[in-house]
Amino acid sequence: MSRLTLSVKNLKEIADLLNTVVTEAKFKLDQTGISIKAVDPSHVAMISIDIPKELFTEYSLEKDDELAIDVEKLKTTLKVARDSDEITVKIEKDKIAFEIGAVIRTMNLLDGNAVSIPRIPKITSEFYVVLAKQEFDKGLRAAEDVSDSIKLSLSATEFKAKSSSETEESELILPKDLLKEVSCESPVKSSYPIEYLIKFTRALQSCEEFKLSFRDDYPLTVDFRFGKDSLINGAFYLAPRMEE
Amino acid sequence: MPLKTTFKIPPELCLKCRTAKLLCGLSYCPISISNHLDRKANLIPRNGISGSSPPSVFVGRYGYPKIQLYPSTPPETGDTSIYEAPSQWLTMDMEKFLEMRLSLLRGGKFVSISDASSPNYFLQDVQVMTLSSAPVEVEMKLDRTLTGSRYLLSEYSPPMGPSAPLLEMKVGTTKSDPVAEKVYYDTDLKAAEGMYTLYKSNIDVSRISRILSVGSLGNGKNRKLVPTRWSITAADKTVSDFNVKMLKHMPSVDDFHVFVRSVSGNLFMGIIGPGSWRYEWGEAWFPGSTWNSFGDRTAVMIDHEDYYGRKTYPDIGGCYYSSRLAVSEYMNNLGRSGVALLWREIYPNFNIPLGVWYVRENMREMFRSKPLHFDTLDASIAYLSRITKVPIERWRSESWVSSSLKNPTLDRFY
Numbered sequence: 001m002s003r004l005t006l007s008v009k010n011l012k013e014i015a016d017l018l019n020t021v022v023t024e025a026k027f028k029l030d031q032t033g034i035s036i037k038a039v040d041p042s043h044v045a046m047i048s049i050d051i052p053k054e055l056f057t058e059y060s061l062e063k064d065d066e067l068a069i070d071v072e073k074l075k076t077t078l079k080v081a082r083d084s085d086e087i088t089v090k091i092e093k094d095k096i097a098f099e100i101g102a103v104i105r106t107m108n109l110l111d112g113n114a115v116s117i118p119r120i121p122k123i124t125s126e127f128y129v130v131l132a133k134q135e136f137d138k139g140l141r142a143a144e145d146v147s148d149s150i151k152l153s154l155s156a157t158e159f160k161a162k163s164s165s166e167t168e169e170s171e172l173i174l175p176k177d178l179l180k181e182v183s184c185e186s187p188v189k190s191s192y193p194i195e196y197l198i199k200f201t202r203a204l205q206s207c208e209e210f211k212l213s214f215r216d217d218y219p220l221t222v223d224f225r226f227g228k229d230s231l232i233n234g235a236f237y238l239a240p241r242m243e244e
Numbered sequence: 245m246p247l248k249t250t251f252k253i254p255p256e257l258c259l260k261c262r263t264a265k266l267l268c269g270l271s272y273c274p275i276s277i278s279n280h281l282d283r284k285a286n287l288i289p290r291n292g293i294s295g296s297s298p299p300s301v302f303v304g305r306y307g308y309p310k311i312q313l314y315p316s317t318p319p320e321t322g323d324t325s326i327y328e329a330p331s332q333w334l335t336m337d338m339e340k341f342l343e344m345r346l347s348l349l350r351g352g353k354f355v356s357i358s359d360a361s362s363p364n365y366f367l368q369d370v371q372v373m374t375l376s377s378a379p380v381e382v383e384m385k386l387d388r389t390l391t392g393s394r395y396l397l398s399e400y401s402p403p404m405g406p407s408a409p410l411l412e413m414k415v416g417t418t419k420s421d422p423v424a425e426k427v428y429y430d431t432d433l434k435a436a437e438g439m440y441t442l443y444k445s446n447i448d449v450s451r452i453s454r455i456l457s458v459g460s461l462g463n464g465k466n467r468k469l470v471p472t473r474w475s476i477t478a479a480d481k482t483v484s485d486f487n488v489k490m491l492k493h494m495p496s497v498d499d500f501h502v503f504v505r506s507v508s509g510n511l512f513m514g515i516i517g518p519g520s521w522r523y524e525w526g527e528a529w530f531p532g533s534t535w536n537s538f539g540d541r542t543a544v545m546i547d548h549e550d551y552y553g554r555k556t557y558p559d560i561g562g563c564y565y566s567s568r569l570a571v572s573e574y575m576n577n578l579g580r581s582g583v584a585l586l587w588r589e590i591y592p593n594f595n596i597p598l599g600v601w602y603v604r605e606n607m608r609e610m611f612r613s614k615p616l617h618f619d620t621l622d623a624s625i626a627y628l629s630r631i632t633k634v635p636i637e638r639w640r641s642e643s644w645v646s647s648s649l650k651n652p653t654l655d656r657f658y
Contacts, residue, residue: 039654041492041551043655045654046654239656239657240651242652
């Protein structure tokens, strides 16, 4: 039997993040920690999360394992727990048990063959910006009712996020001094579906800054970190929207 | 009992045509139908109807939640099941069909929608009659003659005949249907699950919607009568929701399947292509067709849903769900998912509302035909451009699925 103990707040956030793209996901466990990769059914968005074993207060693994988990059920299970609680996860054969204080909630693991681990596409860009998540959130919220896509543009001096429809427009402009870091030799721009970005940023609650990398009409990569000592790290990938 | 047309037909035209050529441009001959119906009407005794109900019932919506419930029957006995079998109507001549459906005579009685939670004898009789899998003898005593009452033509429900207030009804023996009865007597089963249980046992959605309309489904305390117009779409939507949920787990089709079905006054088209489930239903109404009687240009309208479905009711109406049911059946039979672009052109001579069954059955029939296969959406659309009367660019610019296919997925970046 394997036993893992971690903070409820962290596990909740992980479940919320996965749930922005899937309802079922495969957790890969080895001696270094847990890694999860999931792609949404329309293959527009993908997420990968690495949780090193240092994040856990207890990490005793019987063997390397792959667990297919119903993410929505996991979320409901966690509803009874307070963010400040710790949760112990016990894995035995095809069952998984969650101990939250005096409550023990057991569920069957899903059939491992029915849930696949996606490959991560080869997406690289030397154009990136590191910014406060809070600032980006404001731009997304302002754009939400305007259009279903948002156009990101980056130059050496500023970052912009703009949405427009026939009658409305919304634009977030962040000059260089409001950005944490910029790497951009020549200006780049690309559009993305806004709904996915909003779902993702809403789920990523305890992260303060993240890195956006993209180039012209190319997938967006959002690198993020959160949890105790920012130990949990991950990336969110989003396919571009082609301009009309 | 005159059958009204929305415009005056010059008598010279009728004299030249005498039902033979439909010179008036209608898809049926009003004179011939009126004659048939009048003959039938003369056979009906004053104040009473008796016959074999297929079984058939209509639930009105005016006055909701106090509405009228109309059990109905044609004035003939024997196997009348074809009166309520949409799958057999497609091959029928339009006049024959109208003549048949318009002779379904109705006796109406006021009921409250919530009566279904504890039905009185009358409502119970109607519910049990509706469950029957074979025609049921019915005798209805009416308050007045049917003469002068209106026919029922609607874009949702199939046409039905005239009605009069119902005083008393006697119902003969019914043929029991074990699945339908089980669902009826199971007062813990949710209405949606009840509908899908019936569908899985090969009961057609038109019958399911009738069973739903008389308040025979759902949690006992919450059972309600549902106006026919709403129950038809509720059944199409609920059953296709289950089907769509299943097909989302299936692999996508590999290439584009293109279907075309041309029937009197209508062109139906379908493109099924690779990708995750996305669906759209489009209609182009030519000036002079039912819902574009006064316009001078073709009206094109498309409603769609992405993988996660819709949150609002489609403006385009009930046909959205009846054709969604047809395509979900096609994909499930194939064991494949995909994107679906379904379009329909309605020409000027199609000017009578028949009900959404017309779309459902035509789409089902279309999907039974052999598709043409193409490698790309462009090639599929190019093929259709030779058949459509609406300029293909008009279709393409309105098509949501077509523009969504232009957006790349992450798969392109491996």
